[in-house]
Amino acid sequence: MNLILEEISKQNRVVFKKFFENHYKDLVIYANSYLFDKDASEDIVQEVFIYIWENADKLKIKSSLKGYLFTMVRNRCYNFLKSIKITDRYEFLDFNINLITEHVFDSTSEEDKKIVYHQILKIVDTLPDRMQQVVKLKFLHNYKYKEIAQELGISVNTVKTQLRRAKLKITDMVTVILVLLQTRQ
Incomplete structure (x- = not known):
């Protein structure tokens, strides 16, 4: 298991804070490249970090943790866009x-x-x-x-x-x- 995830699963707040600080800004920029909505991008990235915090002990990551983060953000952006298009298609x-x-x-x-x-x-x-x-x-x-x-x-x-x-x-x-x-x- 990834050492960072192992520490997060033990509720190590110091490791989680450092992990968050290292990736938050880049992930928001990435999300914003899909959404063009800074607030929604920040919300999605925060949701991803909350998910990691709450589920670190259950995650089975076969690639890099950073790649996993970006994939989670991308997928959540797609889901957000799909939900918007249902009510506001064009x-x-x-x-x-x-x-x-x-x-x-x-x-x-x-x-x-x-x-x-x-x-x-x-x-x-x-x-x-x-x-x-x-x-x-x-x-x-x-x-x-x-x-x-x-x-x-x-x-x-x-x-x-x-x-x-x-x-x-x-x-x-x-x-x-x-x-x-x-x-x-």
Whole structure:
């Protein structure tokens, strides 16, 4: 059994605190790359640590403990996204993009927020032309899906697909930018 887990299963608070401090920030950044919601990301990561604290003696980890943590966070993010999509299937995307551009991280300096915002605009400029048009109409001009579809002569489903694909591309790039900003501090 992993020595850290062994100590945590003995309720060793010092080891658990150090374990938490070593991984919390990176896991929140990772969760936020899926959710674009700092509070939800922090909640999910805290839930993972609570689960580890309460179940350390039952866990059978075959890979690394760090890898296990990231997998748990990823799976909980997916579950969270699934639960959101049930009640808010497509508006969740709007919510995520707006969070990126307006709220990046509460702890991020104003200068870093400006950097991220400008990087997002640069990323949008690198998207394929049609996708770029859809993203700009939606988030810079606040068009509704139907209005975008009419403006560009495409279906509403195409608009939604283009926005989903754009979100994935933007998410990947913003995650890299945020990690670089965090390591710079």
